[in-house]
Amino acid sequence: MFPFLILYIFQNELTYKSKEQGAGDMQNEVRAMLEGALISGLFLVMIFLTIYTPLGIVTALALPIPFTVYAARHRLRNAILVIVASGLLTIIIGALPSILLSLFAGVLGTVMGTAYHRQKSAFIAFVGGLLASLCLLILGVVVSYYMTKINPITAMQTMLKESMAMSKAMLENFNMVDPKQVDKMDEMIEFVPKLAPMLLIFASAQSAMLNHWLSRKILRRLGSPAPAFPPFRDWRWPRSMLYIYLGVTIAAIFLSANQDQFSYVIVLNLKPILDTLMIIQGLSLVSFYSHQKGWGRGLLIIAIVMLFIFSPIPFILVLLGVLDLSMNVRKPLSKK
Helix, strand or coil: CHHHHHHHHHHHHHHHHHCCCCHHHHHHHHHHHHHHHHHHHHHHHHHHHHHHCCCHHHHHHHCCHHHHHHHHHCCHHHHHHHHHHHHHHHCCCCCHHHHHHHHHHHHHHHHHHHHHHCCCCHHHHHHHHHHHHHHHHHHHHHHHHHHHCCCHHHHHHHHHHHHHHHHHHHHHHCCCCCHHHHHHHHHHHHCCCCCHHHHHHHHHHHHHHHHHHHHHHHHHHCCCCCCCCCCHHHCCCCCHHHHHHHHHHHHHHHHCCCCCCHHHHHHHHHHHHHHHHHHHHHHHHHHHHHHHHCCCCHHHHHHHHHHCCCCHHHHHHHHHHHHHHHHCCHHHHHHC
């Protein structure tokens, strides 16, 4: 019944437009209708795989892509119709989870796809996707709490504690438990509720960036324009970012004595975000230096791998980022 209802909606829209527009616009509407039906069907399959199969780990990340591709190729009104149609179709698959997933994927994909359609920069599309994803995640947390009376943040904390206890028991059997590392992990888990805003921002940024990267590849295959970020070696944050970073770092030192203050919670969430931005700045400097030397991407890949292996590397990259913003070390490097 729902597929016929959706086709009826598209047919009425098409009939109305055909009375006012010429043959060229008529062909565009026919193409938009057919692609919309294809996108809705594809999304229905992806929702099924996400909810009921082990492939859901992969397909969940790709859910916004069909909407992004469609919104980049057609008008916003058509994209909204596809979101509504897909939402109605997902009722066949499941109730609340499928509707929330379709809303999240549809809004995120349409926001970024509309930015591409209007020829905005990749940065504008990414920021729009990040904000849309963040608002939807917050909405999801609120809806989940009021409908199930379960706080997703504390539920995640409980799950991490149980996982930590299982890992500790397993390592104790092999006499591989490091008490200092265990205490550090337990302390981090206790901070999860306070770090919820930062975690939501990181999750939103990851969703927006992954959606941009995959959608752009598909749009290029389809011959549709899709903006690209500048080469990574040319990434540089505004100089004001340096002053913000230094201010938050100093505030974190002075507020650490009283961790119950609301201002400390704000700084606690801002510091990892700014650290990440400075690490990106440092990696960009490494990429710039490698490009100047003609070494390709080898040095950058090594730096990224070491970032997750050796604990001093993040501090070194932050220091490089601070130096790059404060002294513009790229200028003498480019002269050499």
